[in-house]
Amino acid sequence: MAVGIDIGGTGIKGAVVDLSTGELLSDRIKIPTPKGGTPEGIIQETVKLVDQLKVNDPDVPVGVCFPAVVKRGITLSAANVSKLWIGLAAEDYFEDALGRDITFVNDADAAGYAEASFGAARGVDGLAIMTTLGTGIGTALLHNGVLVPNAEFGHLEIDGHDIEKRASNAAREREDLSWADWAARLQKFYSALEAYLSPDLFVVGGGISKKHEHFLPRLKLTAPIVPAVHRNNAGILGAAALAVRTIPPLS
Numbered sequence: 001m002a003v004g005i006d007i008g009g010t011g012i013k014g015a016v017v018d019l020s021t022g023e024l025l026s027d028r029i030k031i032p033t034p035k036g037g038t039p040e041g042i043i044q045e046t047v048k049l050v051d052q053l054k055v056n057d058p059d060v061p062v063g064v065c066f067p068a069v070v071k072r073g074i075t076l077s078a079a080n081v082s083k084l085w086i087g088l089a090a091e092d093y094f095e096d097a098l099g100r101d102i103t104f105v106n107d108a109d110a111a112g113y114a115e116a117s118f119g120a121a122r123g124v125d126g127l128a129i130m131t132t133l134g135t136g137i138g139t140a141l142l143h144n145g146v147l148v149p150n151a152e153f154g155h156l157e158i159d160g161h162d163i164e165k166r167a168s169n170a171a172r173e174r175e176d177l178s179w180a181d182w183a184a185r186l187q188k189f190y191s192a193l194e195a196y197l198s199p200d201l202f203v204v205g206g207g208i209s210k211k212h213e214h215f216l217p218r219l220k221l222t223a224p225i226v227p228a229v230h231r232n233n234a235g236i237l238g239a240a241a242l243a244v245r246t247i248p249p250l251s
Contacts, residue, residue, distance in 0.1 A: 001016055001017060001018055001019060001025055001060060001240075002016075002017055002019055002060060002061040002062065002063060002240035002241070002243045002244055003015075003016055003017070003050065003053060003055050003060060003061070003062040003063070003240060003243075004016075004017050004063050004065075004110075004235070004236035004237060004238070004239035004240030004241075004243070005046060005049065005050065005062070005063065005064040005065070005236070005239060006065050006107060006110065006235030006236045006239060007033070007042060007046065007064065007065065007066045007067065007107065008033060008067060008080070008107065008134060008135060008235075009033060009037065009067060009079070009080025009081060009134075009135035009136065010032065010033055010080075010134075010135050011030050011031065011032055011033055012030070012031050012032075012033055012042070012045055012046060012049055013028060013029065013030045013232070013233075013235070013236055014028070014029050014030075014046075014049045014050065014053060014236060015027070015028045015029065015053070015233070015236050015240075016053055016055060016060075016240075017236065017237055017240035017241070019240060019241055019244060021118075022114070022117065022118030022119075022230070022237050022241075024233065024236075026053055028233065028236065029049055029052050029053065031045055031048070031049055033045070033081070036082055037078075037080065037081030037082045037085075038081075038082045038084055039082065039084055039085060039088060039090070039093060042081065043093055043094060043097045044097075046064070046094065046097070046098070047097050047098060050062070050098060058100050061103065061240070061243035061244050062098070062100060062101075062102045062103070062243055063102065063103045063104075063105065063110070063238075063239030063240050063241070063242050063243030064094055064102050064103070064104050064105075064239055065104075065105050065106065065107040065109070065110035065111075065235050065238065065239040065242075066085075066090065066104065066105075066106065066107055067079040067080055067081060067106075067107050067135075067136065067138065068081075068085055068086075068090075068106065069106060069150045069152060070090070070091075070104055070105055070106050070149075070150065071150070073089060073090065073091025073092060073104055074087065074088065074089055074090065074091075075087070075088050075090045077152070079135075079136045079138075079154075079164075080135045080136050090104060091104035102243070103239070103242050103243040105149070105238075105239065105242050106138075106140075106149060106150055107132070107138055107235050108130060108131075108132050108138025108139050108140045108151070108154075109140045109147055109149050109150065109151075109238070109242075110234070110235045110236075110237075110238030110239040110242060111130055111132050111138065111140060111205050111228070111230075111234035111235045111238050112128075112130030112139075112140025112141070112142050112147060112203070112234075112238065113140070113142070113147050113238040113241055113242055114230055114233075114234040114235070114236075114237035114238035114241060115128075115130055115142075115203050115205070115228050115229065115230065115234055115238075116128065116130075116142045116145045116147070117237075117238070117241050118229070118230065118237060118241075119203070119228055119229030119230050119234065120201075120203045120226050120227070120228055120229045121142055121145075121201060121203050122145075123145075124142075124144075124145070124200060124201050125144060125200065126143070126144065126199070126200035126201075127141065127142070127143050127197060127198070127199045127200050127201075128141075128142045128143075128199065128200060128201040128202075128203060129141060129142075129153075129193060129197065129199045129201070129202050129203070130142065130203045130205060130228070130234075131154075131190075131193075131202065131203070131204055131205065132204075132205045132206045132234075132235075133167075133168060133169045133186075133204060133205070133206040133208050133209070134168065134169050134170065134206040134207065134208070135168065135169075135170045136154055136164040136168050136170070137153075137154030137163065137164035137167065137168050137189070138154055139151045139152065139153040139154055139193075141197075153193060154168075156189070156192055158188050158189065158192055159188065163185075163188070163189050163192075166185050167182070167185040167186050167188070167189050169206060169207070169208040171185075172208075179214040179215050179218070180218065182215060183215045183218035183219060186215065186219060187218075187219055187220065190202060190219055190221055190225065191221070194221055194222060194223060198223075199223050200223055201223055201224055201225075201226070202221065202223055202224070202225040202226070203225075203226055203227075203228050204216065204225060204226070204227055204228060205227075205228035205230070205231060205232070205234050206228075206231070206232060207231065207232040209227040209228050209231045209232075210227075210231055210232075212227040
């Protein structure tokens with residue numbers, strides 16, 4: 001088993017995971033992301049969450065995923081959290097606060113790895129693209145099940161806008177968009193990904209994926225597009241699974 005922690009712009013979620021099945025061995029705990037999303041606030045709340053899971057054995061792996069480009073434990077960007085994270089040795093800070101080693105990865109990469117290991121992208125030949133529609137838009141690339149870390153296609157500029165500002169679920173809620181209007185914006189995003197990358201499968205995650213019947217059928221693409229099996233738990237599962245897998249070092 002392993003512990004998975006998924007830190008997002010609005011919430012921090014965590015659970016203990018059975019890595020042979022992808023099932024949760026504990027209740028999923030969710031707490032709000034502190035206002036401002038500062039390193040101090042988020043790390044403090046993460047420590048509280050891990051304490052609530054009551055996994056005291058230091059040999060149980062812990063994976064933490066975060067909405068940023070992560071290289072060698074350093075956060076090189078900050079999506080929907082404080083800009084104080086940029087350039088921070090975040091993995092070291094979390095390890096010091098938790099008093100244990102962790103595996104620290106990008107949140108969309110964790111979700112994608114979960115779907116490749118336990119969900120909709122399992123066994124897919126070729127390129128599967130995981131997209132998470134939430135406070136922002138996260139993306140993960142998986143080629144024959146192998147993760148290519150830190151794809152940030154949610155920040156593509158389309159029609160003069162960073163696409164996540166226009167097509168995330170937060171944008172849908174903020175602007176009170178109809179499903180049809182939101183799908184039109186998503187169409188531009190997925191069509192661009194298809195033009196650039198020619199994927200064999202799109203997988204759509206995030207909490208809104210439980211309402212996939214309202215928007216996925218409106219999208220016209222060559223590749224199949226399907227909802228994530230693990231939806232809003234994918235980040236937890238992937239962070240836990242990556243905690244026992246070594247990602248090749250990035251140059």
